[in-house]
Amino acid sequence: MKKIIFVFAMMIANYAIEAQVKTPAPSPKSTVTQVVGLTDVEIVYSRPSSKGRDVFNNLVPYGKLWRTGANANSTVSFSEDVIIDGKKLAKGKYAIFTTPRADTWEVVFYSDTDNWGTPETWDETKVALKTNVKPENLNRNVESFTIGINNIDNNYAHLELSWEKTLVAIKFEVPTQKAAMASIDKALAGPTAGDYFSSAQYYFQSNGDMTKAMTYINKALDMNKDKPFWYNRLKSLIQAKQGDKTGAIETAKLSLASAEIAKNQDYVKMNKDSIAEWSKK
Structure with a gap:
């Protein structure tokens, strides 16, 4: 009986040790927050690394829909309506999908953000906005896929995707003047x-x-x-x-x-x- 109890105790101890083991994620999760004018922007995504592999037109094929990152959907949230390529994108949270090509990238803001990778069934009614952006060549290598917000102005910024030696910058305009005037009017109205x-x-x-x-x-x-x-x-x-x-x-x-x-x-x-x-x- 004592032997049985001892074996059982050892099994529990081994399980507890195994449950505490932690290892680094191959594509670690990252969160970026930025205020642009008066608009809060948040990006949540996972960051794969090239690890010596050719990325575009190899690891990420040209002409095919890409999850734009790794693991769960890469998402961007806007606290206010924004303008991209002259079109309104309503405030909210969106998955970012792209179709990379050598001369142009199609960027899609998709309202369903709960997919692991690309949607099993693509639904055009969930496409909130599409735009095409010309990629830029970098004079340096970006080892880990990066999404950031740069070129920040009171009225606009760029959502930037960079990996290997490619940069895709999507300009978005924010309603800073409208929001500021509304805040002023409200405050002065009492x-x-x-x-x-x-x-x-x-x-x-x-x-x-x-x-x-x-x-x-x-x-x-x-x-x-x-x-x-x-x-x-x-x-x-x-x-x-x-x-x-x-x-x-x-x-x-x-x-x-x-x-x-x-x-x-x-x-x-x-x-x-x-x-x-x-x-x-």
Whole structure:
């Protein structure tokens, strides 16, 4: 019996040792983040190395769709809409696929990013944008496949693919002026109803100045013509905390009516429970 237990213990110990073994990935994963103007760009990809092999028109055949990297899809994410080759690419995350040739590369931004390598079945409806780019010859050798963002300006940058002695630079334009003007206009227009609601909520939840909380929730309600049920719910709670149970009940009834129309049962129950509690003498 002791022998059996000993053997079993050794098996567990060997398994634990094996489970801890780590080795370098042949094509290590890399993440690149960059702000271009006011647009956040993130690239996630794996980096194969040439290791003495001829890359283009050999390891990566000309005229065939390439995963543009190794392992899972190489992806790029834009926080704002961008312009590539005069065409809009909506903000979001895309897989990058390419078809390399000696004189031109076709670059595809594909909306399905969950493939391992190229898609098993190509779906043209998932092609968000295509563009053709002329490759450039480098006077140096790039051992490991590299995707980067260079030539950064407030209004544009280049998404660069480089490997061996080839560079492909895809220019993308970002809406910096539009985003900056929108930010300026918003700031100069003053606080929104949501800003006042959040401020009132903070004062209430932190047991702060209830007079200020009431001022802010009233401004939020004045600015929002729809009078959301969660706005009135907060106001009723503030009124109750101030000792105005009569006002709290009336406001809770307004919140209840709106919640019933919206079929939000959570707020319906909360308002009914509060009205019952505040109605007690």
